[in-house]
Amino acid sequence: MTAATSSPATPAPKSAPKPDPKPDRVYFFGTCLVDMLYPEAGLAGMDLLRHAGVTVIFPEGQSCCGQPARNSGYLEEAKAVARAQLDAFPGDLPIVVPSGSCAGMMKTHYPHLFEGDPDQPRAIAFAARIHELTAFLVNVLGVTLQDKGEPMTVTWHPSCHSLREMGVTDEPKALLRQLANVTLVENSRERECCGFGGTFAVRQAAVSTAMVADKLASVRDTGAGTLLSGDCGCLMNIGGHAEKVGDGTRCRHIAEFLMERCHAR
Structure with missing residues (x-):
């Protein structure tokens, strides 16, 4: 008597990954140039987020992202400025930035800036929370x-x-x-x-x-x-x-x- 053979079971179709839930609250990093020269751009960025149903938090202790010092070779000074931003934006809320330049500094360079420093894990976690404004409006909020x-x-x-x-x-x-x-x-x-x-x-x-x-x-x-x-x-x-x-x-x-x-x- 020949043993019965069975065909392999058809794998169940994979479900599409669920998009990240839209946050109720976000931090807003204003940038130096917005603060000094283009305040209307920052106010408009925050208004766009609010109109999308998001509460915007603007930490008053924020300052520069540290890019000018880093680009000029003053790494320790840049790190001191960057560490102040790590302190100013605690928790795990997204940080929305109306500038690809400042966002790039914080997302791409903070982890390297703090290499070998006890604060590197904090810098890595901070970098993962950075979003450029238009990308956040489109990809996260779907405005x-x-x-x-x-x-x-x-x-x-x-x-x-x-x-x-x-x-x-x-x-x-x-x-x-x-x-x-x-x-x-x-x-x-x-x-x-x-x-x-x-x-x-x-x-x-x-x-x-x-x-x-x-x-x-x-x-x-x-x-x-x-x-x-x-x-x-x-x-x-x-x-x-x-x-x-x-x-x-x-x-x-x-x-x-x-x-x-x-x-x-």
């Missing part, structure tokens, strides 16, 4: 926008750090494409640096000026009258050069632009 503004054309400039350290690519554009009366024109030289780079713009002024001139020329080529970005350093550099040469391009932070288009503030 939907209703455009209430007049028709206009814009173009987009990503910062180097948002692209290469935070991996933020299409999220800002996904938000802009939700706006029915806004035409987003692609810049063929979008991924090129604007030449700011913090202290680079001071130490290598001639190179920086040439780079920002190229960037502004590429913006003009799009035909858009408004340039949007998620980093105030880039906005300061491009907008400052545009003003100096008499170019009429308007440079704005995406948070302020979205808030103005979609909500009465």
